[in-house]
Amino acid sequence: MNAEAGFEDGAPVLTVPHYHWGSCMVCHTPATPSQPLKRCSRCHSMFYCSAAHQKAHWKQHKRLCSYLSSAADAVGSELFFAAGEATDTEDDPKRNWSTFKLNAAMMADIILGDLEVWEKEMFLFPRACRVYFKKTKMVEMTALPPTEQIRMRFLTDRLSGPMTLLYGMEKTSVRGGKTLPDVEELTIHIVGSNVVEMVGIIRWEYVLHQVPKCSRLHVIFIGPELAPEEPEGIIEELGACAECQDMGREMNYEIRRSLYKDYCESHDYTLPDLVAVFNCGFHENESNPGQETWKDSLPFLIQHCSVPLIFTSYCQSEAAKDLESMQKTGKNFDTVLCKEINPFQSYRPFRDHECDMNRDVFYTNQYLSIIKAS
Template sequence: MDELHNLFFYANVCHVCKAFSKELPLKRCGSCQIISYCGKEHQKQHWPQHKYLCKILSDLRQETGSSLFPKPQDSSNKSWPQVKTNLMLIVALKSSRRLELYEEQMFKFPRACVVCHESESKTLQDCQNCPGASFCPLHKSDSVHEKQCASLKLCFDLDVTATLFERQVPRHVVPFHTDRAYLPSTIRDFIDLYVNENKTLPMSFDCRIAYTSEYLTRPLTLLYAIQRLDYSPGINMTIHVIGANVIELDGLEVWEILLHWLPALTVLRIILIGPELTRSTLIPNVCDCCAVEDMRVHVDVCNMLYQDYVNSHGFENPDFIIGYNVGLHECEDFSSENDTWSPCVRSLGTQNCPVILTSYTLEEAKKDHERICAVLGDTVALVLCEHNPFASLRPHRDFEVEDVYYQNQIITIYRELSVVTLCIV
């Protein structure tokens, strides 16, 4: 149980049982004043895990003589993410062990006014509908949070659900060789039409939809790009997934959707390429119909940078290259030894096949495109850059903008990295 309640942190719930409501006054740790409990029993239960970090935080409070999270002085509050990050780094340096994920979230998502970031505990009132927001007396009715509240509550519900139920990959969601010519308009429509699994689990309808979409977003995003490019795959198709990490390894079975949706396709080869991975070869199970027809999905996992893979003996020519939320723009110093994306982009420019990238926001997508142009030249242009109708519906908290983000929210498609036409929707 200890492992379960330490999987995530919300400032306005009991850390142990995750309870919150206006009828449940929370008891905040008297020393650090960051973590909360529904009563002394759960505070005592969690104390063996909390006391080490609590001592560091308490000492810092005494040293500074003020709040651990000083209110930003700039009116735009752009410095707030840095305030939180700086404190987390200070604590990490004082600690003899690595901070756990929930401990990092104590700094990323502290109890503070969502507008001005006042963190004086006695003056704050918590949102009654979600556990992710508090308000100072001046900002009790914040219109921005009203738009975010339901998403933050869903995010919390999904985090709790993940501790209660074993993750189940949605399987066989598309009939074998479906007669549909086009994808449904959105991932929500796709789920409504095809997914009939997991309805026996005692979770809310919204949780089930969001949970399922997190698995389906990757293959459906590629299918959407294939449809927009009016591309007709043959018997074999090879996909390069650049910047891949362990997220791409979860739910490989759902890629069977492509075998069912694309009538000519018999062998789908997916090559996951990323330095964080461990080299392996995987053969996900397929349905009986696919097995009878000798249709299969083959996954190669390559633990290297893309530019190294292109020059390796195991290189296979791709039909498509796709990068999910890779963030090409994040290393701004082209001369830095940490810039591994510039040589990657140059390698992408030699492949003569469609390239698909996804991003969390439209601003990030535009920065990724600018980065590609900076490396390959301004002649590179987009087929499209738009909100992805097959983005995940599962919200994740964003500590920098204090909102939520979604996997693959923006899709960018290049027919190839050469001269095309630009259309940003």
């Protein structure tokens, strides 16, 4: 494991390709008035900064290009997405547009096989008018230059998790009734962990740096989606920074690749001082039992009376549903914070094709709730 992935000076931050119609699919150079992007002449949905990049990407784009252009030809349209344009008589054009995009992506996935992330995004985030979702006679927005503020937004995405934990511990005590200034040792369960929590793993040591009396921090990542190549147990090659080591402070990271219920019932279980679930999605698959993975584990999140559960949600509507999922467990709990705006949310925007509360971007850890078993 690269402990400092994404933190080395000058090192690229590796991520999966994404589709943004306002930038070249290959190099992500944005369009400008003097240098507009080239549009694929067949499907009219992919954009490039040059003919060379269009040619270089043709192998990846070919199957979806043929699919989009053939589907458009079949209905006598130049653009595949013209079928989703709103009319003046529609009662809920935004919902209809969202449904059209989602169904189109699902159909393509069935016909073509598993789509890549960027291919799905071609369906979910096409170039279209914000009001009537039309594709012609568009008014271009002025491109904004990169700024320090934009770079800082990316950093908030990295530090949102640790800062949310610290903020939560300011709002409530941890196991044994200890408050943040008095904590000498701290064990944190980060439940539902996946690659998001593991990238730049050393960021979690920031919690240790901000709790002066704490001599030992033990962070346990628990979740079935953790990378299989990482061995379970303590990550031996990772520890505290040199400064903390000189002060006799200890930093331990541990991986447990399982559902939280199974972990709590195993011999590997370590009693936590605090339990956290980031962007929890407790409610997401309640109506789909075949994909539901949270239901049996939810009661275990609040099984100890003095151990708080901190959980975050992407948006307000999800926060309400996530809290309702905890209420359905039948466990009694006290609410410390109830679906409040998190002052330490990430400020890196992510696109949302469903437009919750008329917003088409969301932020990780945006809404925060804290509960304790009573």
